Amino acid sequence: MKYEVLNLPAGLKCDPATGQISGILDNPGVYLTTLHVTNRIGTAKREFKIVCGDKLALTPHMGWNSWYVWENHVTDKIMRDAADAMVSTGMIDHGYMYINIDDCWASKPGSKDSTLLVDPRDGNGKINSNKRFPDMKALTAYIHSKGLKAGIYSSPGPLTCAGHTASYGHEESDIDRFTEWGYDFLKYDWCSYGQIAGKDKSLEAFQKPYRQMGKILKSLDRDVVFNLCQYGMGDVWKWGGEVDGHSWRTSGDLGFELNRIYEVAIRNCGFRQYSKPGEWNDPDYIQIGWIGNASKQGIPELTPMPAAMQYSYMSMWSLMAAPLIYSGDMSKLDEFTLNVLCNPEVIEVNQDPLGECGLVIKQDTERFLMVKNLADGSKAVGLFNRGKTKAEVVIDWTKLQLSGKQSIRDLWRQKELGVFNQKFSAQVPANGVVMVKISKR
Numbered sequence: 001m002k003y004e005v006l007n008l009p010a011g012l013k014c015d016p017a018t019g020q021i022s023g024i025l026d027n028p029g030v031y032l033t034t035l036h037v038t039n040r041i042g043t044a045k046r047e048f049k050i051v052c053g054d055k056l057a058l059t060p061h062m063g064w065n066s067w068y069v070w071e072n073h074v075t076d077k078i079m080r081d082a083a084d085a086m087v088s089t090g091m092i093d094h095g096y097m098y099i100n101i102d103d104c105w106a107s108k109p110g111s112k113d114s115t116l117l118v119d120p121r122d123g124n125g126k127i128n129s130n131k132r133f134p135d136m137k138a139l140t141a142y143i144h145s146k147g148l149k150a151g152i153y154s155s156p157g158p159l160t161c162a163g164h165t166a167s168y169g170h171e172e173s174d175i176d177r178f179t180e181w182g183y184d185f186l187k188y189d190w191c192s193y194g195q196i197a198g199k200d201k202s203l204e205a206f207q208k209p210y211r212q213m214g215k216i217l218k219s220l221d222r223d224v225v226f227n228l229c230q231y232g233m234g235d236v237w238k239w240g241g242e243v244d245g246h247s248w249r250t251s252g253d254l255g256f257e258l259n260r261i262y263e264v265a266i267r268n269c270g271f272r273q274y275s276k277p278g279e280w281n282d283p284d285y286i287q288i289g290w291i292g293n294a295s296k297q298g299i300p301e302l303t304p305m306p307a308a309m310q311y312s313y314m315s316m317w318s319l320m321a322a323p324l325i326y327s328g329d330m331s332k333l334d335e336f337t338l339n340v341l342c343n344p345e346v347i348e349v350n351q352d353p354l355g356e357c358g359l360v361i362k363q364d365t366e367r368f369l370m371v372k373n374l375a376d377g378s379k380a381v382g383l384f385n386r387g388k389t390k391a392e393v394v395i396d397w398t399k400l401q402l403s404g405k406q407s408i409r410d411l412w413r414q415k416e417l418g419v420f421n422q423k424f425s426a427q428v429p430a431n432g433v434v435m436v437k438i439s440k441r
């Protein structure tokens with residue numbers, strides 16, 4: 001296939017073989033372009049808007065994070081293999097772009113493992129990686145060479161959650177180091193900062209380390225996405241954007257109790273008014289396929305989650321405009337998992353430029369709708385059934401401020417279901433979803 005972009009603004013170029021657009025824009029602004037892709041069968045085209053200004057992350061981040069599958073076993077090789085798999089599986093073509101190391105790349109003071117016990121910092125006070133990451137600059141260069149971006153993790157306390165060296169008192173030099181290494185994304189935890197904040201439970205105390213880091217990142221001559229991970233303390237959704245964060249975890253770790261996904265999602269929707277381009281509520285990662293098992297660290301296992309529920313998981317995260325960060329084993333992606341992660345019509349709901357988080361409308365204790373307004377005036381709706389048996393879930397126009405004839409498209413199946421008046425109902429499998437788009441006829 002050959003790619004071409006019409007009206008590409010000055011400073012950018014498109015690689016005709018991969019379709020990758022790169023470069024530095026001469027001027028900020030909103031640029032309307034048209035993507036063309038041609039092969040022997042014909043040409044497909046689509047409008048594409050490039051927006052360049054002060055705000056980053058205008059759509060939710062998409063990528064992969066090492067934590068839930070590799071925890072403290074993460075290595076340079078695992079990160080490189082993940083980047084390779086992001087390309088070879090085609091995930092990159094669906095918008096997945098960040099390859100993010102979580103905790104455990106820095107030194108671990110007091111560790112008995114010689115690969116982790118290195119000098120925490122060099123002679124200039126700059127943070128060192130441990131021996132499992134022999135050359136961070138080469139690692140990010142490798143990730144970038146694949147057309148992907150690289151993310152790193154730290155904590156504002158002296159130590160991270162897993163007891164590795166963190167940034168307290170070294171914030172400026174750590175960021176110097178991360179940018180020198182070439183990172184594009186920072187996840188900033190809270191661990192061990194509690195001992196610094198002490199008894200001070202004021203809002204200012206919760207905000208302080210993030211405000212400080214946000215300011216440093218904003219001053220850089222580099223785009224670094226800032227992901228806050230402090231579990232929602234001090235109602236972070238109300239001020240995460242103000243401290244220059246681009247996303248913030250709204251709760252504790254989703255962990256391995258994945259039957260909690262509905263509770264976590266419904267609670268997350270309670271903060272929907274704070275979701276907007278550049279400012280995202282983060283209900284934690286997508287864990288399907290081969291994932292870690294907290295009790296058997298380093299040995300991924302196939303998720304026991306029923307297939308129907310995996311569709312629910314991905315549907316809710318898309319309808320909530322949540323970051324889509326996969327945290328399973330990239331080397332074992334099977335066809336089913338990839339189909340759940342990479343349905344373009346579902347991802348399009350997640351990446352919709354309006355950035356709205358869905359509204360939950362309950363039908364009863366087990367059935368509910370999640371409704372997301374889209375930029376083109378249509379609505380994406382998930383019809384969810386948490387029950388143990390198949391059940392009918394109904395969209396009643398009056399509850400969605402709709403009227404008249406509406407076209408319904410099944411997004412998972414990518415199929416028109418027809419034109420409906422007043423209501424639409426579907427038989428939804430146990431623990432499953434039917435996800436549709438409703439457009440005025």
Ligand code: GLA
Pocket residue numbers: 067102103160161162189229252253
């Ligand atoms: C916290 C975070 C997790 C992960 C671990 C790493 O628990 O919430 O996402 O980053 O720390 O130790």
